[in-house]
Amino acid sequence: MKWLPAAFAVPVFVLLLRQAKSRVRVLVEVGIGVVIAVAGAWWLWSPWWVGLDTLTGLRTSATPSSSRSPAGWLADALADQLAMEPSIVPSLVLVGALLVVSIAAAWGRRPSSWLVGCAVVAVAALAISPVYWPWYTALPIAVLALRPTAVALCQVVVLTAGSRFVALWGDLGAVGAMSYQDIFTDGPWYGITVPVAACVVLAVVGAAIHGVRRISGTRQARTDPAPP
Numbered sequence: 001m002k003w004l005p006a007a008f009a010v011p012v013f014v015l016l017l018r019q020a021k022s023r024v025r026v027l028v029e030v031g032i033g034v035v036i037a038v039a040g041a042w043w044l045w046s047p048w049w050v051g052l053d054t055l056t057g058l059r060t061s062a063t064p065s066s067s068r069s070p071a072g073w074l075a076d077a078l079a080d081q082l083a084m085e086p087s088i089v090p091s092l093v094l095v096g097a098l099l100v101v102s103i104a105a106a107w108g109r110r111p112s113s114w115l116v117g118c119a120v121v122a123v124a125a126l127a128i129s130p131v132y133w134p135w136y137t138a139l140p141i142a143v144l145a146l147r148p149t150a151v152a153l154c155q156v157v158v159l160t161a162g163s164r165f166v167a168l169w170g171d172l173g174a175v176g177a178m179s180y181q182d183i184f185t186d187g188p189w190y191g192i193t194v195p196v197a198a199c200v201v202l203a204v205v206g207a208a209i210h211g212v213r214r215i216s217g218t219r220q221a222r223t224d225p226a227p228p
Contacts, residue, residue, distance in 0.1 A: 004139055007098060007125045011117050014106040062091045064130035069188035070094070071130045094128035115147045123155075127196045132188040134170070137163035137195070151206035155199045162195035 013030065020026040048054065064071035066079075075090045101124040105117030122140035129136055137159045144152045144159075166187045172178035 004125055007102060007121050008118060010099070010102040011106040011114065011121060015114055018109075059088055062130055063088055064090050064094075065184070067132075067185050067188045069129070069132065069192045070127055072185075072188060075130075091130055094130070098124055098128055112147060115143075119143045119147070119152065123196060123199050126159075126192060129188075129192060131184065132166070132191045134163040134167040134191060137191065140199075149206070151202050154202050158198045158202070159195045162191045166191040 016026050016030070017023050045054075064075040066072050066076050071090060071094055074093060078090050078093075098121075102121050105120040106114075108114045108117045119140065122143040126136055126140050141156050141159055144156050166183075169178055169183045169187060173180050173183050
């Protein structure tokens with residue numbers, strides 16, 4: 001199972017509270033849903049549960065290694081500081097950062113603002129990925145496409161270009177023309193770091209242009225003569 005849907009839990013929860021006629025009822029329903037989900041997961045997993053070692057594969061795949069991405073740089077920094085191999089600690093730090101981003105992005109009042117918040121969460125989830133495969137970019141692309149503004153479409157193009165470029169490396173690795181170590185080390189640079197940085201720059205530029213237009217519109221409205 002993928003963990004990414006959990007990144008949208010906070011925005012969806014906030015939206016439910018704002019649209020609900022009874023917030024108490026929403027809290028009760030969400031609480032019941034969580035209990036049922038946990039109980040169902042335990043019932044399904046209990047035949048194979050052998051203690052914490054059952055989660056070794058998940059823990060290993062979620063542990064970032066050295067790469068040219070935020071997760072890789074954080075892993076290197078903590079490994080140097082602790083004089084040990086990268087552990088699960090960088091993943092916990094990154095999940096905490098994603099939680100903060102999710103809470104901040106969930107407070108949009110209008111539906112359009114809420115979609116922007118979900119897009120921010122999706123891009124942030126890509127940014128902190130401990131490993132990278134080209135199809136990881138599909139989630140932020142799909143969410144950005146829900147509100148196809150000029151900025152969002154430019155971000156989709158940038159993310160798509162990065163993922164398509166790295167996808168070619170997989171074919172090179174399959175024929176032995178490129179080592180998989182290089183793919184896992186350098187692939188995040190072109191699939192995560194550069195596209196996400198471009199998305200941030202595009203968002204800042206778009207917000208600045210929108211702000212200038214709004215100020216210009218306000219000034220124009222003040223200078224227009226009042227109708228007779």
